[in-house]
Amino acid sequence: MRYISTKGACAPVSFKEAVLTGLPPDRGLYFPERIPTLPAAFIRSLPDMTFREISLTVAEALLEEDIPHAVLKRMVDDTLRFDAPLVPLEPGVEVLELFHGPTLAFKDFGARFLARVMAYFIEGESREVTVLVATSGDTGSAVASGFFQVPGIRVVILYPSGKVSKIQEKQLTTHGGNITALEIEGTFDDCQRLVKSAFSDKDFEKSRRTLTSANSINIARLIPQSFYYFYAFSRLGELKRPVVFSVPCGNFGNITGGILAKRMGLPIDRFIAATNANDVFPQFLRTGVYRPEPSKQTLSNAMDVGDPSNLARLLHIYHDDLKTLKKEIRSWSVTDRETKTLIKKIHDETGYILDPHGAVAVAGMHRYLEEEPEFGRGVVLETAHPAKFLDIVEPILDCRVPIPERLQAALEKEKESLRLSNRYEEFKQFLMAHHS
Numbered sequence: 001m002r003y004i005s006t007k008g009a010c011a012p013v014s015f016k017e018a019v020l021t022g023l024p025p026d027r028g029l030y031f032p033e034r035i036p037t038l039p040a041a042f043i044r045s046l047p048d049m050t051f052r053e054i055s056l057t058v059a060e061a062l063l064e065e066d067i068p069h070a071v072l073k074r075m076v077d078d079t080l081r082f083d084a085p086l087v088p089l090e091p092g093v094e095v096l097e098l099f100h101g102p103t104l105a106f107k108d109f110g111a112r113f114l115a116r117v118m119a120y121f122i123e124g125e126s127r128e129v130t131v132l133v134a135t136s137g138d139t140g141s142a143v144a145s146g147f148f149q150v151p152g153i154r155v156v157i158l159y160p161s162g163k164v165s166k167i168q169e170k171q172l173t174t175h176g177g178n179i180t181a182l183e184i185e186g187t188f189d190d191c192q193r194l195v196k197s198a199f200s201d202k203d204f205e206k207s208r209r210t211l212t213s214a215n216s217i218n219i220a221r222l223i224p225q226s227f228y229y230f231y232a233f234s235r236l237g238e239l240k241r242p243v244v245f246s247v248p249c250g251n252f253g254n255i256t257g258g259i260l261a262k263r264m265g266l267p268i269d270r271f272i273a274a275t276n277a278n279d280v281f282p283q284f285l286r287t288g289v290y291r292p293e294p295s296k297q298t299l300s301n302a303m304d305v306g307d308p309s310n311l312a313r314l315l316h317i318y319h320d321d322l323k324t325l326k327k328e329i330r331s332w333s334v335t336d337r338e339t340k341t342l343i344k345k346i347h348d349e350t351g352y353i354l355d356p357h358g359a360v361a362v363a364g365m366h367r368y369l370e371e372e373p374e375f376g377r378g379v380v381l382e383t384a385h386p387a388k389f390l391d392i393v394e395p396i397l398d399c400r401v402p403i404p405e406r407l408q409a410a411l412e413k414e415k416e417s418l419r420l421s422n423r424y425e426e427f428k429q430f431l432m433a434h435h436s
């Protein structure tokens with residue numbers, strides 16, 4: 001399968017090239033040239049298959065020409081070392097828990113798969129790869145954990161000093177080995193600027209190491225985000241009733257994985273794109289005009305995105321047909337106040353502890369239910385464990401949130417980071433010294 005740019009201004013490339021370069025030269029996003037459809041017999045047999053079997057079939061439909069069966073099977077098995085259980089929340093609504101991976105957020109799926117795909121493509125080549133990632137928290141920890149000890153790959157994480165939570169910082173800085181954490185004296189935007197400058201710096205083209213990105217735009221991060229939609233569907237039981245998924249959205253990578261699943265034949269009736277105060281998408285659906293904005297800070301900070309990158313892929317899938325898009329995707333913006341109220345209400349009524357991101361998705365599902373009480377079944381994606389957001393959740397609930405062992409382990413390790421200013425020259429010097 002070849003991969004095309006959503007901007008269509010450059011030639012199609014192989015999957016390998018799309019993964020290793022991350023971004024096409026025309027600054028669009030890579031996407032499969034054609035979306036394969038899975039046979040109806042596969043959809044019927046979903047309930048009898050394991051998560052890994054389902055995921056391998058989905059991955060193979062997209063990647064069978066690019067990665068041999070046995071290798072792809074190993075990648076899928078290694079990626080999915082944890083489950084994604086469905087937990088009943090309210091009548092007709094279930095939570096799909098995507099936080100059982102090593103860093104307690106759904107980004108583990110994408111980062112772990114990407115790391116294995118990259119390692120495969122550079123195996124046996126003389127080149128080595130340095131992955132640069134700027135993070136405001138969650139992406140960095142998933143990438144660090146996903147790439148830890150992967151041969152031939154070094155990871156350099158840039159995070160803004162003092163601007164990530166204590167827990168997030170520990171998750172970023174306690175790996176060692178092939179992972180280096182740079183604590184930048186500046187903002188997240190400074191971190192992103194440094195990474196971008198390195199990518200466009202010709203001096204790095206001559207070096208033996210390839211610089212690449214592991215941001216959510218990489219197509220190998222998107223593909224595994226379709227697996228768990230199939231899996232959730234397979235565990236719903238009655239397959240005859242319409243199914244709606246509510247997804248907490250930031251860069252819209254997670255929901256694009258779901259729409260890819262639908263296009264491959266999974267009978268999902270509708271998606272709810274739940275956003276926080278960063279509401280460019282619901283505004284776009286309402287007005288038909290897309291107006292990116294500077295991001296606003298909210299309680300669900302991994303969704304604080306004012307110009308979602310995967311919108312390019314969404315529009316590509318829908319051929320810019322706003323009418324169909326509006327039929328298949330509903331979208332609401334949820335305030336911090338509503339998020340807090342809902343975390344409290346759900347805990348009081350059911351005992352379930354939502355994190356702020358999952359709470360936004362539950363709020364989106366409730367809005368939908370008000371409009372369509374006869375909808376059928378609802379699945380809400382819970383993208384992070386509440387223990388990652390103790391400072392927010394505990395004061396709301398006035399009770400302790402249990403901390404999973406794997407998080408506790410990171411909290412007990414020593415932080416190891418290198419402090420740099422936000423000047424590009426300093427960052428470049430570091431890269432040149434350590435990575436050429």
Ligand SMILES: *Cc1c(COP(=O)(O)O)cnc(C)c1O
Binds near residue numbers: 105138249250254384
């Ligand atoms: C990244 C993230 C999101 C947003 O996902 P997108 O794919 O960017 O839409 C939601 N919740 C959590 C916990 C995240 O880390």
